[in-house]
Amino acid sequence: MLPSKLSSGLLTDLYELTMAAGYVQSRFDARATFELFVRQLPRNRNYLVAAGLEQALDLLESIHFTEEEVSYLRALPVFRHVQPEFFDYLSRFRFAGDVWALPEGTVFFPGEPVLRVTAPIVEAQLVETSLLSIIHLQTLIASKAARVTTAAAGRPVIEFGSRRAHGVDASVLAARAAFIAGCAGTSNTYAGYHFGIPVYGTQAHSWVMAHEDEADAFSSFLDVFPEQSTLLVDTYDVRAAIDKIIATGRKPHGVRLDSGDVLGDSVWVRRRLDEVGWSDVEIFVSGDLDENRIQEFLRKGAPMNAFGVGTALSTSADAPSIGAIYKLVEVEMDREVRGTAKFSTDKESYPGRKQIFRFRNGQGMYAGDVIGLEDENFPSADRLLLPVMRKGWRVEAARQDRATTLLNARARFLAARTSLPDQLLSLALAKPTYPVSPSARLRASADEARRSFLGAHA
Numbered sequence: 384m385l386p387s388k389l390s391s392g393l394l395t396d397l398y399e400l401t402m403a404a405g406y407v408q409s410r411f412d413a414r415a416t417f418e419l420f421v422r423q424l425p426r427n428r429n430y431l432v433a434a435g436l437e438q439a440l441d442l443l444e445s446i447h448f449t450e451e452e453v454s455y456l457r458a459l460p461v462f463r464h465v466q467p468e469f470f471d472y473l474s475r476f477r478f479a480g481d482v483w484a485l486p487e488g489t490v491f492f493p494g495e496p497v498l499r500v501t502a503p504i505v506e507a508q509l510v511e512t513s514l515l516s517i518i519h520l521q522t523l524i525a526s527k528a529a530r531v532t533t534a535a536a537g538r539p540v541i542e543f544g545s546r547r548a549h550g551v552d553a554s555v556l557a558a559r560a561a562f563i564a565g566c567a568g569t570s571n572t573y574a575g576y577h578f579g580i581p582v583y584g585t586q587a588h589s590w591v592m593a594h595e596d597e598a599d600a601f602s603s604f605l606d607v608f609p610e611q612s613t614l615l616v617d618t619y620d621v622r623a624a625i626d627k628i629i630a631t632g633r634k635p636h637g638v639r640l641d642s643g644d645v646l647g648d649s650v651w652v653r654r655r656l657d658e659v660g661w662s663d664v665e666i667f668v669s670g671d672l673d674e675n676r677i678q679e680f681l682r683k684g685a686p687m688n689a690f691g692v693g694t695a696l697s698t699s700a701d702a703p704s705i706g707a708i709y710k711l712v713e714v715e716m717d718r719e720v721r722g723t724a725k726f727s728t729d730k731e732s733y734p735g736r737k738q739i740f741r742f743r744n745g746q747g748m749y750a751g752d753v754i755g756l757e758d759e760n761f762p763s764a765d766r767l768l769l770p771v772m773r774k775g776w777r778v779e780a781a782r783q784d785r786a787t788t789l790l791n792a793r794a795r796f797l798a799a800r801t802s803l804p805d806q807l808l809s810l811a812l813a814k815p816t817y818p819v820s821p822s823a824r825l826r827a828s829a830d831e832a833r834r835s836f837l838g839a840h841a
Contacts, residue, residue, distance in 0.1 A: 672693075
C-alpha cells in the first residue's frame with residue numbers, strides 16, 4: 384500500500400521494455416528529455432491542479448527489478464532473441480536522471496509541462512507508464528475536488544469516496560488529492576494515518592437499524608461519543624428522528640441527511656433545532672452529491688453547514704480521464720542536441736526543454752501564461768517549473784515529510800485559487816478561456832524542426 388511494490392520496474396507497459404531492449408542491444412547511447420502534459424481540458428474543466436509529484440519521486444528513487452522479475456522477463460517469448468546484456472542491465476537498474484516539475488497544488492493548463500524528465504533514454508522510457516499513472520490519478524481527483532470545494536463556498540467538504548474508488552490504493556491517493564484541492568478531510572482512516580489528513584465519520588443506517596428503537600440508537604451513540612456525535616436522521620423519518628433527539632435533551636454535534644428531499648428537510652431541521660435553542664447543531668449533507676447539486680442547494684438558500692462527497696469525487700465521474708501524455712522533446716547524442724516533435728494532425732508537439740512563464744495583472748491576478756524554451760527569460764513573469772530531482776535523488780528543497788509536503792501543496796492551491804480570474808471559478812465553461820500561448824522562439828523552433836524533418840524526407 385502506497386506499497387512497496389510501487390518500486391517494481393514491471394509497473395510499465397511491455398513496449399517500454401521492448402524499446403529498452405532495443406536501445407541497450409543496439410547501443411543507442413543517448414540522453415533524452417521527455418515532458419508530461421495534458422493536450423486539452425476534459426469536460427467542464429477550466430483549469431487543472433497538479434498533484435501526485437510526491438509519489439512520482441518516491442517511485443523514481445526506488446524503482447528497480449528483482450531477480451525474479453528479470454527471470455520472468457527473460458522467459459517471455461518476445462525476449463527470446465534479446466542478448467544477455469539487457470537482462471544484466473535490468474538487474475542493476477536504477478533511475479539516475481534529473482526532474483523538473485510543477486509543485487503540487489499549482490494550477491495549470493493544456494500544453495504546459497507538469498513534469499520534465501532528463502535521463503539516459505532507457506531510464507526515461509521505462510518510467511513513462513508509472514509516471515503517467517501516478518500523476519494522472521491525483522491530478523484528475525484534485526481538479527474535480529477544486530470544483531466541489533469552490534461550489535461549497537467556504538463550507539467544509541469531506542472526501543467520502545473510498546468505497547467507490549477504483550481500488551484500495553486509489554482510495555488513499557484520492558483522499559490525498561482531494562485534500563490538496565481544499566477538502567477539509569476524509570473518511571479514509573489510512574489516509575489520515577499515512578498523510579496526516581483530518582478524518583471524519585458519523586454512523587451508518589445499519590447502526591440505527593440494528594437497534595429496535597431509533598431513540599435508543601441515538602442515545603447509545605451519544606453515550607460513546609458525547610462531544611463528536613453526528614446523528615444520521617433519515618433512516619425512517621427525518622422529522623420524527625429530530626424530535627426523538629430533542630426529546631433526549633442531549634444536544635449532538637450535528638445531524639446528517641443522506642437521502643430524500645435533503646433541501647426541504649434541511650430547511651425544516653434548521654428551523655426545528657433553532658426553536659429549541661440548538662442553533663449550533665450543524666447540518667451535514669451527503670448522498671450522491673457533486674458540485675452542481677451543492678451549488679444548487681446553496682443558491683436556494685439551504686442551511687447546510689458541511690458536505691460529504693463520495694463517488695463523484697473519488698472517481699471524477701463526469702470526466703474520468705484527463706488524457707495525460709509523455710512525449711520525447713529532446714535527444715542528445717555525441718554532444719549534439721536535437722529537438723524532437725510530433726507533426727501529426729491534432730497531436731502536434733513542440734521541441735525542446737520548456738518552461739512555463741505566468742504573468743499577473745496589476746491586482747495580482749493570473750493574466751496569462753507563455754510556454755517558452757528553458758533558457759528564455761520574461762522578467763515580469765513567474766517561472767513555474769522547478770528542479771525537484773538531480774541524478775535520481777530529490778533536491779534538498781523537495782525533501783520534506785509527507786504531512787508537510789501535503790500541507791504545502793494544499794496552501795499553494797488555496798492561494799492560487801484566489802488569483803484565478805472569476806470566469807475560471809465558474810462551474811460552466813469559461814468565456815473567455817485562460818490565455819496560454821507558445822513564445823515566439825518556441826514557435827520558430829517548431830517551424831525549424833518541421834522544415835528539417837521535411838527536408839530530410841523529401
